Amino acid sequence: MTARRVSFRAPEEVRVEEVTVPKPDPDELLVETECSGISPGTELLLYRGEAPDDLPADETIPSLSGGLDYPISYGYAAVGRVIETGDAVEGDWLGERVFAFHPHASHFRAAPGELQRVPHGIPAAAATLLPNVEAAINVAMDAGPLVGERVAVLGQGVLGLLTTAVLADHPLEALYTVDRHSLRRERSRDLGADESIAPDADLRGALSDTHRKGADLAIELSGNPAALDGAIDATGYAGRVLVGSWYGDKPATLDLGGRFHRSRIAIESTQVSTIEPELRGRWDKDRRLALAWDRLADLDADAVLTHRLPVEEAADAYRLLADHPDEAIGAVLTYA
Template sequence: MAALRLDFSAPKEVTFAELEEQPLGEGEVRLSTLYSGISAGTQLTAYRGINPFVRKKFEAETRLFLDRTEEAPSLYPVRGCWGYEEVGVVSELGPNVSGIKEGDVVYGTWGHKGMHVVTDSFARDHLLPEGLDPVAGIYSQMGAIALNAILDADIHIGETVVVFGQGVPGQLVAQLARLNGADVVAVDLDDYRLGFSERLGAAHTINSRGVDAAAQVKALTGGRGADVAIEISGAAGALHEAIRSVAYNGRVVTAGFYQGGAKDLYLGEEFHHNRIQLIGSQISGINLGLTNRWDRLRMERTVMQLALSGKLKLAELVTHRIAFEQAAEAYRMLDANTEPSLQVVLQF
């Protein structure tokens, strides 16, 4: 059976395309995908048709979003559904491959598809540590996104860090903040997700539905507020609460992917009067003060080694393993939130 790729042909329309298997070139390695994780954030914005790339295109030279034109009329089809949580097994070696053998497990980012070709140098750099559950390999980019937010947050031992959003990236951020020596307060609207937060080491959890989350954080810290807040839900209202929750001259790291406007964000209130530092965190760049020591590959390897040591729980976040052929049902479930879930994985 030919390998398949999962695409969004239009908003909320999932289709499959057959991949053509080309002969391997010098130093190339073919991977057969084992697992591909669904991002319930970025990917769902493309599935729902609310991603900024739907209406605009990003001009690399100026780094501006510009209205689409006849030359770039549509985002769709989204090939591979922007999947970035993949792990696969080496199934074929091209000529003169070095340092890789069939059966090795390699993690990376190649979209929701049954096979992928990489160079042997890429495979060597992205070998899954021996003894680690292969499903943990899907977290190479999501883990790096979380660790990047932690590097931007500049957390010190003994500080209080409040994390807004306890989906998969928020769970990772909360665990990493705790490993940095922080007391972690996890905030979310969902008791199911907060249950994971509590089991994975958060000192306090707050369900912010119908309560003043920032006031509760202030109460937990003797009125001072958190030293750092990390907002990773992508909700403007949560960003406003994150700003309200930190101490005077506190730091707020924004790592969420915000859609549309921000009517629930009031910058003339606590942000202005409490001199809040607002730091954008995004995986395409690293804190300038750390670029001589940290890069994307080091972040990915750090995440995998922490998982191997048992300090960072990755496989424990997987709540659903769904056959690749049933991906449309998986997206419908996530879109409509018909059942509690955290990490949904497509299994090949």
């Protein structure tokens, strides 16, 4: 049998390669993929050639243990069914629908511990959002907004929209979002934002009154280093700025003069590979993933996943996400 695998060969050069279907080792399973989700953050950095090639892809995921240099197979949101089990595998796995943090491929092998069983009732395409929902939960946990705070989320791509949906359940005084594209602002309101505005609007003014000038918390998720200045500018005295974007090798030049110098604004990073140290006594990755599955069960995935394309059109999918963010938010590759 022949399998298909997506490969980044060079900037803006994506190929679908034919390879032999792997044979599982005695302690492994063979999964036939139904669909895989494209991460429009990290994967577009790879597509554009903006990811640093001197970093490991992800040291916490066995299938992504290599570097970020070309050629590379990447991706971490594959959903499929187990079609073969190794002789030493225990448990009833055959025919199970599973999720794996694995690159885009029609078939792959994995140990049982590397797979998540997809809960009944969650469609395969929606299940590809698991890593993004987990990341959104991690952002909210790191942000730790207090009752009655005013929060701004800059960037309403996949992660931004999902973070908005999580934060909408918090008892905030105001939740404002920022994005340059009208479709994303519309979806942001649908997912719970009190208001979503364009980058040229007065965000700080919108979050100000006689009691407070500016946001208590601003979360930067746009992937655009220039937006970090906007997050700082919108934040009030002693507020916090949380940076969830990964800019790759794009430099961030900040204006830390003027009001920032006297405002005691804290700037901190958040990233899903680790859990905030103060929470590690109560939270681990398994508990966070279980919560992410619960959130997924209630999520309108179509608000985030705007496109589905066959894997043979993977190059078109990346081009669409890169060149037409006004109409494409999230994309799924299918393997039927």
